Amino acid sequence: MGRALSRHGSAGASERREGPSRLLITLLMLTGLTVAATRVDAASVTVTWTAPATSTDGTPLTDLAGYRIYLGTSSPACPSGSFFTVPSSTPTPSAGQTVSQLVTALSAGLTYFARITAVDTAGNESPCSASASGVATSDFTVTPSGTTSFGSVAVGATADRTFTVQNTSSTSVSVTASVTAPFRVIAGASLSLASGASQIVSVRFSPTSAGTFAGNVTFTGNGDAISRGVSGTTGSVASATLSVTTSGTGAGTVTGVPAGIACGATCSQSVTAGTQVTLTAAAAAGSVFAGWGGACSGTAACSVVVNAATTVSATFDAVSTSQSVPDTPGTPSVSQVAADAGGVTLAIAWSPGSGATSYRYTAGFSDGSASQQGTVTTASFQLRMPYHVSGAAASGFVCIASVSAAGVASVDQSCGGFSVAARPAAPPSPTASSLSPASAPAGSGGLTLTVNGSGFVSTSVVRWNGIARTTTLVSPGQLQAVIGSADLAVTDSIPVSVVTPAPGGGTSGALTFTITSSAPAPPPPAPGNPAVTQVAADASGVTLTIAWSPASGATSYRWTAAFNDGSAAQQGTVAVPSLQLGMPYHVSGAAFGGFICVAAAGPSGVSSVDQSCAALQVPAHP
Numbered sequence: 001m002g003r004a005l006s007r008h009g010s011a012g013a014s015e016r017r018e019g020p021s022r023l024l025i026t027l028l029m030l031t032g033l034t035v036a037a038t039r040v041d042a043a044s045v046t047v048t049w050t051a052p053a054t055s056t057d058g059t060p061l062t063d064l065a066g067y068r069i070y071l072g073t074s075s076p077a078c079p080s081g082s083f084f085t086v087p088s089s090t091p092t093p094s095a096g097q098t099v100s101q102l103v104t105a106l107s108a109g110l111t112y113f114a115r116i117t118a119v120d121t122a123g124n125e126s127p128c129s130a131s132a133s134g135v136a137t138s139d140f141t142v143t144p145s146g147t148t149s150f151g152s153v154a155v156g157a158t159a160d161r162t163f164t165v166q167n168t169s170s171t172s173v174s175v176t177a178s179v180t181a182p183f184r185v186i187a188g189a190s191l192s193l194a195s196g197a198s199q200i201v202s203v204r205f206s207p208t209s210a211g212t213f214a215g216n217v218t219f220t221g222n223g224d225a226i227s228r229g230v231s232g233t234t235g236s237v238a239s240a241t242l243s244v245t246t247s248g249t250g251a252g253t254v255t256g257v258p259a260g261i262a263c264g265a266t267c268s269q270s271v272t273a274g275t276q277v278t279l280t281a282a283a284a285a286g287s288v289f290a291g292w293g294g295a296c297s298g299t300a301a302c303s304v305v306v307n308a309a310t311t312v313s314a315t316f317d318a319v320s321t322s323q324s325v326p327d328t329p330g331t332p333s334v335s336q337v338a339a340d341a342g343g344v345t346l347a348i349a350w351s352p353g354s355g356a357t358s359y360r361y362t363a364g365f366s367d368g369s370a371s372q373q374g375t376v377t378t379a380s381f382q383l384r385m386p387y388h389v390s391g392a393a394a395s396g397f398v399c400i401a402s403v404s405a406a407g408v409a410s411v412d413q414s415c416g417g418f419s420v421a422a423r424p425a426a427p428p429s430p431t432a433s434s435l436s437p438a439s440a441p442a443g444s445g446g447l448t449l450t451v452n453g454s455g456f457v458s459t460s461v462v463r464w465n466g467i468a469r470t471t472t473l474v475s476p477g478q479l480q481a482v483i484g485s486a487d488l489a490v491t492d493s494i495p496v497s498v499v500t501p502a503p504g505g506g507t508s509g510a511l512t513f514t515i516t517s518s519a520p521a522p523p524p525p526a527p528g529n530p531a532v533t534q535v536a537a538d539a540s541g542v543t544l545t546i547a548w549s550p551a552s553g554a555t556s557y558r559w560t561a562a563f564n565d566g567s568a569a570q571q572g573t574v575a576v577p578s579l580q581l582g583m584p585y586h587v588s589g590a591a592f593g594g595f596i597c598v599a600a601a602g603p604s605g606v607s608s609v610d611q612s613c614a615a616l617q618v619p620a621h622p
């Protein structure tokens with residue numbers, strides 16, 4: 001429902017003018033006028049009235065232009081210069097036609113009074129209707145209700161706060177959340193809430209300069225807007241100095257990320273307190289890097305968080321004739337091999353450096369964040385990188401140095417770049433539309449409950465009477481949950497909902513599972529004995545076609561398969577009397593026998609007393 005009305009008026013709004021032959025509109029019949037409370041907070045009312053159908057002379061009305069709604073917190077003057085205009089959908093309304101109009105941007109909890117007039121195409125206005133009243137309420141609420149303080153946050157740091165949006169109406173509501181910098185919505189910017197559902201909106205305070213900041217988070221939905229104040233402060237920007245010194249019998253340089261340290265030439269850098277700087281040492285020809293001192297140690301790249309004056313020393317020693325320096329490795333290639341909600345996995349590989357027995361690597365984002373380092377003994381490894389803290393796509397680097405058996409590192413290192421995509425969008429709010437089965441008799445055994453809907457992800461959980469159940473994601477539109485026999489002990493109506501945890505996500509509207517008092521339906525008979533045919537084979541195993549005669553009254557079939565020693569056990573449910581079964585080769589590598597058994601299940605989920613079985617044979621591993 002949008003804001004379809006505009007508030008306006010004019011000095012002549014209440015004049016009555018004669019048409020060419022008669023006053024066009026008779027007294028507006030509003031004996032059935034109501035003000036329907038439809039929505040607490042940013043609030044609205046719906047005004048409903050009966051349209052006029054005849055003119056003053058009793059003839060059918062043919063040129064109705066629209067209506068004027070006079071609204072106030074007491075019975076409004078009518079006519080007056082302030083009103084809402086509503087166009088008529090037809091110039092010739094039929095007798096008894098009902099008209100409704102939503103009026104938004106009102107104050108929650110207040111009682112409003114409305115009076116209506118009709119207006120013809122010549123501007124003639126009818127007499128005013130009687131007054132009707134109703135209380136303005138809202139489709140959704142937002143908590144907390146006051147101003148939310150983020151406290152004092154250092155420049156470059158962040159603080160998060162949450163708001164809960166709840167749908168208080170009987171239908172679904174779409175809500176968007178927005179705020180101005182240095183605040184931003186990091187989760188829940190766009191919500192779709194089923195009736196009664198609630199969801200978290202996360203807001204982050206990210207100051208980039210000193211000061212006191214205030215703003216409003218605006219929640220907009222169905223034509224109304226609710227604002228919640230936010231505030232935060234930050235003091236003056238603190239800085240600290242990082243200094244690098246070099247020593248030893250050899251020579252080399254030290255460089256830093258973020259850029260600033262390039263020692264030899266530039267050996268100190270002033271940074272914002274809390275900045276992480278990654279230092280890399282490169283030995284000159286005839287020298288080796290012997291290690292770090294001060295705030296760092298070891299020989300891998302040095303990552304240091306500079307909160308106060310910090311000193312790091314780098315020692316370079318001349319290479320003795322008894323030492324050999326390994327060659328620099330080839331430039332590393334980087335490819336992404338996996339991604340999930342927490343980050344990405346990168347495959348790093350390079351050409352070996354002659355004389356190298358191990359390799360030291362340093363990796364991180366180009367701004368110095370998420371820095372990592374380590375040593376590997378092969379010319380490849382997999383690197384796990386989180387998404388950038390900003391949530392945006394970011395570039396990074398990985399540098400490799402060769403190391404000899406004596407611990408001597410190559411003079412130079414080879415570097416390659418990579419990029420990490422933006423953090424994936426938070427999962428949507430789940431919607432539950434139907435249950436299968438939707439009922440079961442009291443005292444029946446446990447069952448697998450299928451919840452159909454949309455927006456389901458791997459973290460979505462089915463709640464039975466408010467308690468989470470073991471849940472399996474079948475698809476984005478289907479979940480399955482295990483319901484035990486104790487849950488079906490007595491007749492009841494059980495609410496079933498789906499919850500997807502934050503960030504994003506939310507709680508779906510509840511569906512009802514009915515536990516009836518009727519006796520369970522008799523089980524179907526067992527199906528016919530299954531026939532087994534091998535249809536394919538590859539390096540991993542064989543594919544078998546299983547088919548059997550249907551059982552009368554069966555709506556599905558439950559099957560179990562395994563080798564005769566119990567290994568490679570599988571089970572499942574199908575709706576038709578056949579399936580394709582993939583069986584691996586036996587762990588021994590030898591040919592091995594197995595079995596498959598099939599039971600019939602009726603509409604209530606009750607299985608046949610017996611099951612039908614057949615032997616199967618898997619050949620030896622080729």
